Amino acid sequence: MTTTGRRPELSAFLRSRRARVTPDQVGMPPGARRRTPGLRREEVAQLAGVGVTWYTWLEQGRPINASAHVLGAIARTLRLDAAEREHLYRLAEVPPPAADAEAPAEVPGDLDTILRALDPLPAMVVNARTDVLRWNRAYAALHPGLVSAPSGERNTIWNLFAVSPAHTHIANRDEQAPEAVATFRYRYSRHLDEPHWQGFVARLCSASPLFAGLWATHDVAAPRLCDKRYDIPAVGEIALRSTGMDLTDHPGLRLVVHTPADERSRQHLDRILRQG
Structure with missing residues (x-):
């Protein structure tokens, strides 16, 4: 998939993940008159420690750069699992951090x-x-x-x-x-x-x-x-x-x-x- 094709996919993915996280799940007050389910963009930006404008541009699919560290903060805020996190890095064209090499606490x-x-x-x-x-x-x-x-x-x-x-x-x-x-x-x-x-x-x-x-x-x-x-x-x-x-x-x-x-x-x- 080209960069042009990845950006709309990234935009849709971030919107869908944001919509499923409720304010209560991240310890925020529900607020009044929410037009859409889930968190607002400014709330994601606040929780992830990034600028509102920068996150808005990222979610809009604009051609901006993102670091692995910042994407990690967004992934934690949106409560992404391992597969979703990997998908996020791939869509943003950012190499994911290396997986922890330590042995799992328990082998299934x-x-x-x-x-x-x-x-x-x-x-x-x-x-x-x-x-x-x-x-x-x-x-x-x-x-x-x-x-x-x-x-x-x-x-x-x-x-x-x-x-x-x-x-x-x-x-x-x-x-x-x-x-x-x-x-x-x-x-x-x-x-x-x-x-x-x-x-x-x-x-x-x-x-x-x-x-x-x-x-x-x-x-x-x-x-x-x-x-x-x-x-x-x-x-x-x-x-x-x-x-x-x-x-x-x-x-x-x-x-x-x-x-x-x-x-x-x-x-x-x-x-x-x-x-x-």
């Missing part, structure tokens, strides 16, 4: 049901920073050290770089490492100003010279399918194809499933599960 229970149903395929739920939030029995059997790590280190990037290969049994770390860092930087670019991301990268650079060297290249790559190989003592090699799927109902979360690449790997994975 339906994901646990899905994870159990995926056994014997190893599967997990991760956030944008690759913190492992949930996993199934097969994933725990393949990664016992990772799932038992403290929360700050229960992370696939940390496990790849900061944990000894003797404990992770990753056979192709040198092959995985450059792509893992490039993909991590792709996600990191959305969270540049967030201290917990900055601190995590600093800890990784300190813990792993390999990560620090790859991070210094500034290589970046979009996420894609990748191959993982493990050499499990007393079992043998397991080759897996890793597939990640964004969960649209839970923004910021991904379901990652590991599928055996060949029959031998499937048999070895079954053997690990039987031992567990």
Whole structure:
């Protein structure tokens, strides 16, 4: 949609959202003789901390500039949910602020049901920073050290770089490492100003010279399918194809499933599960 087409859409959207918010919902007196339902333009401007003329022009679809900060204040005033907020930024042609990268307080229970149903395929739920939030029995059997790590280190990037290969049994770390860092930087670019991301990268650079060297290249790559190989003592090699799927109902979360690449790997994975 062109800018010319977005402005009328933005105008109509703001009017419709303003009409559904009552003065009582935002702690304002109802006033007398309201000709239309919802808030007046001047009330939205007052609550959002912007000029009445500026907000009027925005709602009229005039070609004015808006910052992410100001749009955020308007979104809060109009009580927009996550989808409506994203829609507002898109119509105004303003990049939305990065979503909070911290793990949700609770991962929805339906994901646990899905994870159990995926056994014997190893599967997990991760956030944008690759913190492992949930996993199934097969994933725990393949990664016992990772799932038992403290929360700050229960992370696939940390496990790849900061944990000894003797404990992770990753056979192709040198092959995985450059792509893992490039993909991590792709996600990191959305969270540049967030201290917990900055601190995590600093800890990784300190813990792993390999990560620090790859991070210094500034290589970046979009996420894609990748191959993982493990050499499990007393079992043998397991080759897996890793597939990640964004969960649209839970923004910021991904379901990652590991599928055996060949029959031998499937048999070895079954053997690990039987031992567990």
